[in-house]
Amino acid sequence: MADPSTYRPAPGQIPDSPGVYKFRDAHGRVIYVGKAKSLRSRLSSYFQDLAGLHPRTATMVTTAASVEWTVVGTEVEALQLEYTWIKEFDPRFNVKYRDDKSYPSLAVTLGEEFPRVQVMRGPHRKGVRYFGPYGHAWAIRETVDLLLRVFPVRTCSAGVFKRSQQVGRPCLLGYIGKCSAPCVGRVTADEHRALAEEFCDFMAGRTGTYLRRLEEQMRDAAADMEYERAARLRDDIGALKRAMEKQAVVLADGTDADLLAIAEDELEAAVQIFHVRGGRVRGQRGWVTDKVEDVDTSDLVEHALQQLYGGGDDMVPKEVLVPALPEPLEPVVDWLCTLRGSRVDLRIPQRGDKRDLMATVQRNAQQTLALHKTKRASDLTTRSVALQEIADALGLDSAPLRIECFDISHLQGEDVVASMVVFEDGLARKSEYRRFAIKGFAGQDDVRSMHEVLTRRFRRYLQERQATGEWEVPEAGEAPAPGEVQPGEVQPGEVQPGEEVAAGPVDPETGRPRRFAYPPQLVVVDGGQPQVAAARRALDELGIDDVALCGLAKRLEEVWLPGEDDPVVLPRTSEGLYLLQRVRDEAHRFAISYQRNKRSKRLTASGLDSVPGLGETRRQALLKHFGSLKKLRAATVEEICTVPGVGRRTAEAVAAALASRTPAAPAVNTSTGEIIDDQETR
Known part of the structure; x- marks a missing residue:
């Protein structure tokens, strides 16, 4: 725990102008990003007496080891830069909304030659037009099923489409009239694209014109005594009207607005958003967040608007209705207007239908927060109990907040790989996962493989400590500690002579952490006494003595410690054992997936x-x-x-x-003459 006075900027050093600031921890990792109209006033507030700070703010400033800032011209620039850095560095102390579930959207892949209508989740992709998000995937499928009668757009996967092209027969939807069957040439690519664009126009709310055109065609067909065609058009109109009825009319026709409501307590906040287009609720989504900093409702609204529109996935509507206005208001409004390209009305609804609908959104937010707290309360408590049980069982001074687990995978000695998974605060941190292709000839020897992987992982860590000056290479004539790199010595897979090593565990070009920058408090290996001994030997050779180590054997789920003849047996109902099992199983899954991927590539390349x-x-x-x-x-x-x-x-x-296929010659590094092998990859 650092003393904020040790890195407090000197008086007069902080400029009195708009800007964005970053707090970093002792490893150089960005832990908080903020913006201010006056950097001097805002940053000075962090260095007052800790007793006067919000508990979470006090935790942040004592975790930090340095602060830096960037001056910008306007508050709008500060808002944009703050959002960019939050997305880039993922600071642990910033408000970060996370979806309380994965919301599906109706997507039309207009970027393909034959556009496809489908349900999609996750980030938006280029060349795809989205509608929603919706609360349930079945709601999308019901709507699409009704609309395919009128707009028979392709819905099949690429594999089914290609298969139909090869055999010259459409799928079932083509036979029953719910697909125009472009796969067999019933319509041209241009005709099919026109159908897809009409589908998009209808979903975008331009329904009145299309319905009137169909009704006119129906009357003309009846007048010409084409009764079968008139009946088909009548049924099409009925299907379209049933699809429209599924989207409730809540506001006056033509209203485009997003309504945002927040329910909060001292620890958490829930956000609910209703997307209204053409007066109808076209989509709904929700977020939840831990309030890891001292924020009020207006701050939460500002962060929610950044999350909603900053990525460019959601179009800014004419109106954005919120429960509280951000302070200051003008930079946020200017930013929204810039994104939309025209005027945006950001306000609190005071009366009428919009206020009534806002009350409905608020009730949804309150229900979401109550449900989230019911689910998460036990999880938070359980994780804390599990970490403390592990600390007690292994004799650690404090709970291991960062755990790394290693596993070896191979198929009869071939395609030997290893995985490293990371759990922080009892939760998986997948961005920190790493995988290794085992070098040399370890074969089926899991013990040698484990020794090699631990050596490679922590040698990289020591290399980065060396770059920061925390660890020095011994001078010439001085005997290095076991495993240390001799001056001028090149280790396989490490930095080659002539390459620059940027100082610090954070890459100065990208600002992101280096691949092995942060040490764990606990290393877990998948295996028993032999694997633990190999891991301990690797750490000793590198001179690392501040990382705890244990192994988890699969047969009886025993916990092995280095140098101990008997294992530590945790109770079967222990939360600590459950956490270790989850960490071990995740490492096993990650290693297996990598090994299968390598084997699949080898089989494909084999002929x-x-x-x-x-x-x-x-x-x-x-x-x-x-x-x-x-x-x-x-x-x-x-x-x-x-x-x-x-x-x-x-x-x-x-x-x-x-x-007919001869084995490919190994690739050779022309500058060093070494055979190129797979390196650590994410």
Whole structure:
């Protein structure tokens, strides 16, 4: 815990102008980003007596080790830069809204030759037009099912579409009239795109004109005694009206607005947003956040607007209705107007239908907060209990807030890989995950592999400590500690001679943490006594003695400590054991997925995928029988025929395919002469 007075800027050093500031911790990681109309006034408020600060603010300033700022010209620029840095650095003490669930949207892939209508979740993609988000995916599917009668746009996946093109027959939707079947040429690409654009126009709210046109066509068909066509148009109009009825009319026709409501207590806040387009509720979404800083409702509104419109995924409407106005108001309004390209009315509704609808949004926010607290209260308590139980069982001075777990995966000694997963505060931090391709000839020796992975991970950590001056390479003639890098020595996979090492664990070009910048409080290895001993040996060779270590054996879920003959047995109902199991299982999953990916690429490159009639099951059976692709390549046709399910014709095809492909020569670094191997990748 740092004393804020140790890094407080000197009097008069802070400029009295608009700007954005960053607090960093001892490792250089950005932990808080803020903006201010006057940097001098705002930053001075952080360095008062800790007793006068909000508890969370006090925690932030004692966690920080330095502060820096950037001067900008206007408050609007400060607002934009603050949002950019929050998205880039992901500071732990900033208000960060997270979706309380993944909201689906109706998407039309206009960027494709034959646009497709589908349900999509997650970030918006280029070339896709979105409608929503909706509360439930089934609501989208019901709406699409009604509209396909009138707008028979493609809804099939790329695989189904390609298959229909190859066989020359449409899928079931093409036969029942709910797809125009562009896959078999019933309509041209331009005609199908016109259908997709009409679908988008209808979903965007331009319904009246289209319905009137259909009604006119229906009357003309009846007048011409084309009764079947008139009946079909009548049914189309009914389907469109049923689809429109699913979207409630809440405001006057033509109103475009977003209504934002907030429910909060001292610790958390929930945000609910209703998207109203053309007077109808087109979508709804919600966020929740931990209030890790001292903020009021107006601050929460400002952060919510940044989250909603800053990424460019949501179009700013003419009106944005909020429960409280940001302070100051003018920079936020100017920023919204810039995003929209025209005037935006940001205000609090006072009377009428808009105030009534705001009350409905507020009730939704209150229900969301109550439900979230019901779900999260036990989780927060459980995580704290689990971390403390682990600390007590392993004899640690404090709860391990950062845990790293390592696992080895291979298939009969081939494609040996390892994974490193990170849990912070009991939750997975996937942006910190790493994976390794094992070098050398570790084969099926998990112990050697574990030693190599721990060595590589912590050697990189020491290298970055060296860059900050926290650890120095011994001078010439001085005996280095075991595992330390000798002056001028180049370790495999490390920085080569002539390459620059930027000072500090944060890359000065991107501002992001380096790959192994932060040490864990606890290292967990998947395995028992041998794996733990190998990991301990790797740490000792590097001179690291401030990181706790344990292993979790799968058979009896025993916790092994270095140098101990007997394991630590946690109760089966222990929350600490549950957390260790989750960490271990996540490391195993991450390693398996990487190993399968490498094996799949190797199989694809082997030539077996081009053998007619040889599927995935028999490819795996061949490799399992012979143990490796090299042995399979050396096998005769008769030997291949001994594999269950492989006939002579298939065996001859396999032998011919492998004979026509010679193993690729390893890549060589032309400057060093070393064989290039896979390095650590995210």
